[in-house]
Every structure is written in structure tokens, then in C-alpha cells.
Amino acid sequence: MEQVCWIEEIWRYPVNSLGGERIASADLIETGVIGDRRWAIVDRQTGEPAAPERDARWRPALFLSARLQYDLPEIQFHDGSWVPVDAPDIDQRLTRHFGFDVSIRPYEPFSSDPSDTKVVARHRYDVSPLHLVTSSSMEWLANLLGEDIDCRRFRPNIVLNTAGLQGLEEKAWLGYRLLMSEATMLATEETKRCGMTLIAQPSLSENPDILRSILRQNRRNFGIYASVDTAAPIAVGDPVLLERAQIEP
Template sequence: MTAKQMLSDPQCTGKIKPVGQVSEIWRYPVSSIGGQQCQNVDITETGIVGDRQFGLFDPSTGKTASPENDSRWHPALFLRAIINSAGETYIHFPNGEAYQICHPAIGPELSRYFGFSVAVGRYNNGQWPAAEQLPMITHRYQPSPLHLITSSSRERLSDLLSSKELDVRRFRPNIVLNTGAEPGFLENEWLGHTIHGVGLSMRATEHTKRCGMTMIAQPDIEADVEVLRAIVRNNRRSFGIYCDVVTAGGLDVGTELVLKTSAVRA
């Protein structure tokens, strides 16, 4: 069923309205480092396939990378993780070198890059059995399946900062939704409601509370403490929403999404 068909389907109870088109999709194969922009993805109940399967950690302490509160990890944002067509995850370095995360050289290269001992661990095996050789590590937070932001919220925050445009990489979303000219922090009102694509549905569960990650420099992005300050002052530290997956499916850039609210009873 297409989004337009959903609007006229008598079986779809409740209020349904188009909210925008998917303009960007991102997955982050390795937590806390740069992600991979995708044209289409498969989504299961745990989120985008391949998203946040691995992480960096300090073998001397066992602690996972935390750029938002430990400046030693700030260079992580200048690394980038991608999954190739064979399903293998690679980490790309600023000097142009790239290493498969199971390669024997990845630990020494990461340690040289950061200036202290660093290794790659796994949160789960995912679709790549070769990763079983990596040590299991623990998330420093409870990850949500999907993270969504809208162009309206980005433009509102940009206006508050007197900026031309805010790069979405500051916010590490999975889905960026082009919501047109409708102003304000639109997704604030979507909690508890479902968002539908073609064969995919997700429920907005909570606001995304922001941390120091929004302020850290990245490639072509300068460090800026005012970004977090503006979010705290104007939107109760929230920017974007987290979603649970109700119906698994695929998602493509350009897909129209609709919001379905609960039916109003007399």
C-alpha cells in the first residue's frame, strides 16, 4: 500500500496525514564514529540492518568509546565506517587507509591514530559470522531501533543559531525527513503515534535528549558549543525522536511517510 492509498483506505482508522519524504538515510556500523549514507535499507525490529553492531573500546579499562564526555575519543568522529556489498564492515581513516574490522592491523592502526590502546568489539554477530572473533562489549546506553529528525526542526534550530544550515551529521540520525515549509519542532507532537511508509511502520516513543556529541568537530564541521545550548534553551534538550519498529520492511530515499494518530472517540 502506498502512502496515498493509506489516506483513502477505509480500513485505516484514525487520523492520517502525509508528513514528508525521506531525504537521507544513515547507518552507523561502528558506534561513535562517522556513518554511511544509504539510498535504501532493510529494517527489522532492532532497526536498520548493520546499524551499530560494533564499537571501539579501550582494552586497558574495557570501557567503550564515549566522545560526548571524554575528549580522548573526539577523533572518532573523523573516522568513518561502511559496510560493503559483501556485508563486511570497514573503518576508513582520514589518511585514506581503510581496514576491515577483523583485520589484524586494525587495533594497532586505531591505537596509533588515537594515541592510546584501542580495539574493536561487537555488540552482536549480525549478518557477518567472521565477527565472532571480536570480543563482546557492552553498550554504554540503551540504543533505540530508529532515530528520526525533520527538516523543519533543523531549520528552526538553524534560525535560532543564525546559521545558514546545520549539517545532519551533528545529530547522527537514521532517517532525515523533508517536511517542507511547515515550521517548528514538528516531531515533538508525534510521540505515541505511528509513522508509515510502504510496508514499514514505526512508533514514535520518546524525544531524543541531546549530549555533547552535537558540539564535537567532524570533517568540514567545526566544534560549536552553541548547538547544544540552543537545544537546551529552546526545546528542553530534545532534538528529534526515537522510534520502535512495528512492522519490519524496506525504506528508500524519496519514500513518502504518513503519520497515523489514534482515532478520536465521541
């Protein structure tokens, strides 16, 4: 085992495409951080989930935030109010924010009861349990662009402080196991980036050069995905150990 970094930040995104919440600790389960990306906003007419990276009418999603409260998300609107997703007027509020007919739906039913007919959302892509970025990768990109990089551009679950390392160090971890406290995970693949990286959001302006640089310098990859081997709590400050024995396919 070799300590390669430590956990600097943990993020959870209760509602896909909305701003997330920075948390001090999280419980990891097989599907990732509990409460992460379990809900979606959708076009009520078509049922299609939000896609800010390719449809400009969804870009106001980045100016809403979501947090988990008592197992259900709440959404923060421009007036500062936090509204639970089961509030009677939540769809009307979202519709006013976006300017077209919008609803919020869970990706999974609330219960296993077959009589539960609540409408659910469809995932637009294969969901990876965890997304990780490193401080050395953000420094690498910052040097290319000549400006600081905010991790919110990449919506990671875990930001790893790799002080003393340079460049895209996490690429060398693919196929190896990472240990964070009692939790273990397997680094599986690099993360293909999309237009979400360049979209404006609170305190961050639109910047197409971010995606252009990643495309030119690393074939559109930035950060890595990981699957959870051993479920357990993690916390900011936990050391991260790399198991230097590649996992057989």
C-alpha cells in the same frame, strides 16, 4: 492517514561514535537499520566503549568513517584506505590514530555457537531502534543560531523532509504510528542530546551553542526515537504517512 513528509536521507553507523554512511535504501528490522551500530571501539585496557561526548581523548573518532561491506564494517583512515574490522592490524591502526591502546569489538557475538569466545562490547546506554530528525527542526535551530545546520551533528538514521511545516513538528507525532512504504514504526519519545552535537568533525567546527540552544529552548531534546512495528525496506523519496489514531499504552 495523512502524508506529513518524505524520506530525504538515510544513514547507517556500522561502528558507534565513528562517522556513518549515507545510503539510498535500507532494510528495517525490529532492531532498526540492518548493520547499524553493531560494533564499538573500546579502550583495550578497561573494555569501556568510546565516549567522545564526555572524554576528549575519544574525539578523533569523528574523523574516522565506517561503511558496511559484505556484512562487516570497514573503517576509513586519514590516508583514505578502507580497512575491514577483521583485518589483523586493525587494532594497531586504531591505537596509532587515538594515541592509546584501542580495540574494536562487536556488540554481539558473530554466531550463536557457545564455543565462540570472541570478546564483545557493552552498550553505554539503552539503544533505540531508530532516530529521526526533520528538516523543519533543523531550520528552527538554524534560525536560532544564525547558521546552517548539518544533520551529521545529530547522527540520525532518517532525515525527514517536512517542507511546509514549521518548528519541532515531530513532537506532535509521539504516540502515533508512521508508515514508510511497507514499514511501520511508532514514534516513542524525544531524543535527549549530549556533547556529540557540538564536537568538531570533517568540515564542521566545534560549536557549543548548538547544545546550549537545544537545552534552553527545548529541554535538551532534538529529534525523536521510534520503534519498528513492521519490518520492511525503506528508500529515499518514500512518502511518510501519519496514522491519526493514538496507540493505546
